[in-house]
Amino acid sequence: MNNTILVVDDEEAIRNLLERAFTKAGYTVHSAESGEEALEILKQENIQVMFLDLKLPGMSGVELCTKIRKDKPIALIYAMTAYTSLFELADCREAGFDDYFTKPFELKVLFKAAEDAFEKIERWKKR
């Protein structure tokens, strides 16, 4: 079973943290510091679960999600943000994010999200 996760965050400390945490939890992790880099990775890898920071240099997390969503209708894409407003959340939903996590969040919350995400994908495959 494919258990690969993509993490996109421009902050190195957060990227490393999530990379290490998810790896330790048994997932294969790819990480990118920008939307452009993320799209490059997605060209090479088949990834269905991803966590994107909303505030990225260049292409924003919302733009990135919109782009990914076009090719991956069943992927589970989660937003990570240090600042949420109703307006931003509305944008998130429109862009196709499945849910969002406000920083600082607990790692176990993300683990649960990843676990549920892979479970859903498995179930959808069986249908």
Added chain:
Amino acid sequence: MYTADPRPIGTEKPVRLLIVEDDPGDARLVRLALTESGHPCEMEVAERVSTALERLHDSVFDLVLLDMGLPDSQGIDTVSKVHAECPNIPIVVLTGLDDEDIGVQAVRIGAQEYLVKEDISSNLLKRTITYAIERKQAEEERLEREKLQSILEIAGAVCHELNQPMQAISGYSEMLMADISKDNPLYEDFKEIKRQIVRMADITKKLMRITRYETRDYIGGTKIIDIDKAIEVPKVPKVS
């Protein structure tokens, strides 16, 4: 800091005017016109800009009627001096027939209005003073709002920046906790770090909530919220 009283001429409280004019004849003319207008005014005359600045410093006025040609200050410089001393008090400049251009210039650097002395009538003076005070008041309120908005925006941005390191601290603590047994004395220490982060996060969240609403929705009058979007339930694919 003193802000001009918003009440226009005609309401109960008399308008306090400082007439800065060295020509006693012109000063008398202005006094007369104001008395004829029938509105309660308290007038004081200063013949020099230095005296005017002292009076503005010591007392409270609603408006300054300012002649620009004074023994100790000439032209546009006079307006700059008074405006610099009391940026919150509306200034109406008095000019002669020949120097209307300077009047326009005075308005550019902070005066509310200019009046050509030869044209002064009770009605014109009354109207000019009322509008100058009201306009200045509106301007001050707008500036206050803008100032508050910038402060709130900065506060919001600071919260945003703080949440990033807080995420790292909390996350790394959580990882370390997972690595050691609960009996390890360090476990409680890491737990305490996490607890403190939760406390900080609570503060930034509260602050962000304020900045969000204040800056985007409430300030500037009408509260705008897209109800449909605000109450929309996240679109999670249905799984049977």
